[in-house]
Amino acid sequence: MRLDVFxxxxxxxxxxxxxxxxxxxxxxxxxxxxxxxxxxxxxxVVPFADADELMTRARQFERxxxxxxxxxxxxxxxxxxxxxxxxxxxxxxVGGMTVLMTTTNGTRALxxxxxxxxxxxxxxxxxxxxxxMLRTALRGGTDVVIACAGQDGHYALExxxxxxxxxxxxxxxxxxxxMNDAAHSCALLARNYGDxxxxxxxxxxxxxxxxxAGFREDLALCAAVDAYxxxxxxxxxxxxxxxxxxxx
Numbered sequence: 001m002r003l004d005v006f007x008x009x010x011x012x013x014x015x016x017x018x019x020x021x022x023x024x025x026x027x028x029x030x031x032x033x034x035x036x037x038x039x040x041x042x043x044x045v046v047p048f049a050d051a052d053e054l055m056t057r058a059r060q061f062e063r064x065x066x067x068x069x070x071x072x073x074x075x076x077x078x079x080x081x082x083x084x085x086x087x088x089x090x091x092x093x094v095g096g097m098t099v100l101m102t103t104t105n106g107t108r109a110l111x112x113x114x115x116x117x118x119x120x121x122x123x124x125x126x127x128x129x130x131x132x133m134l135r136t137a138l139r140g141g142t143d144v145v146i147a148c149a150g151q152d153g154h155y156a157l158e159x160x161x162x163x164x165x166x167x168x169x170x171x172x173x174x175x176x177x178x179m180n181d182a183a184h185s186c187a188l189l190a191r192n193y194g195d196x197x198x199x200x201x202x203x204x205x206x207x208x209x210x211x212x213a214g215f216r217e218d219l220a221l222c223a224a225v226d227a228y229x230x231x232x233x234x235x236x237x238x239x240x241x242x243x244x245x246x247x248x
Contacts, residue, residue, distance in 0.1 A: 002143040003170060005163050005182040008150030009109035016145060018115040021137040023122040023130060024234075026149035027162045028206055029084050030106025031123035032222040033069075034239060036086040039228035041095035044238040047107035051077055054102045067094055070102040074213050077102070086221045098238075105156075109149035110234055117142055121232040121239060124162055124197060124222060129229045131169045133242075138174060146183070157189075157204035161197075164190030197223040
């Protein structure tokens with residue numbers, strides 16, 4: 001059994017994903033927003049690395065069936081229906097819709113996770129259910145990767161702390177799990193912070209930048225542990241929730 005953490009999307013190569021379950025974390029905010037959208041009735045979320053590709057794909061849909069969502073440098077993209085604030089992704093806004101989404105870091109990390117057995121979207125808001133899935137994978141002999149999106153190609157404290165929380169929970173009472181140095185480091189970081197997720201966010205450069213830009217409410221939403229028992233799975237170019245209507 002093996003569990004590895006990669007601290008930025010750029011560190012993750014195809015060979016690191018092949019044959020493994022990959023959990024992608026961009027806790028501030030893309031991962032949280034995707035989980036929220038699916039919990040509030042979105043049919044699917046389709047991630048894109050850039051806005052131009054998204055707009056090209058959008059032409060294949062009836063305009064009334066989709067919502068265009070995304071941000072650059074934290075702010076909503078001009079002309080899009082939604083930004084990247086989980087508060088916007090209400091049932092009224094996304095219920096029954098396919099959400100086409102592009103963000104600075106998170107959607108790029110998702111698109112880059114190629115060759116995995118499963119790619120799941122992980123955050124604090126779906127901590128326990130994703131943990132259960134990752135533990136099941138390890139027990140069944142499938143190695144696990146936790147991929148942090150990072151911030152503009154660099155280490156992001158908030159993603160590393162969230163990854164560490166997963167490492168600690170996934171490996172609890174499981175013997176024989178080999179881990180890379182990043183996994184050990186993230187676990188120590190998470191142990192240091194404990195349940196003080198709000199402190200993690202305000203200690204992080206990106207968390208402070210979001211608060212300064214007027215998105216302080218988003219920090220609280222992203223810190224809501226187990227708010228949604230949703231496992232979003234990325235396959236066949238779209239993210240849908242694992243459940244009654246979507247079997248693994």
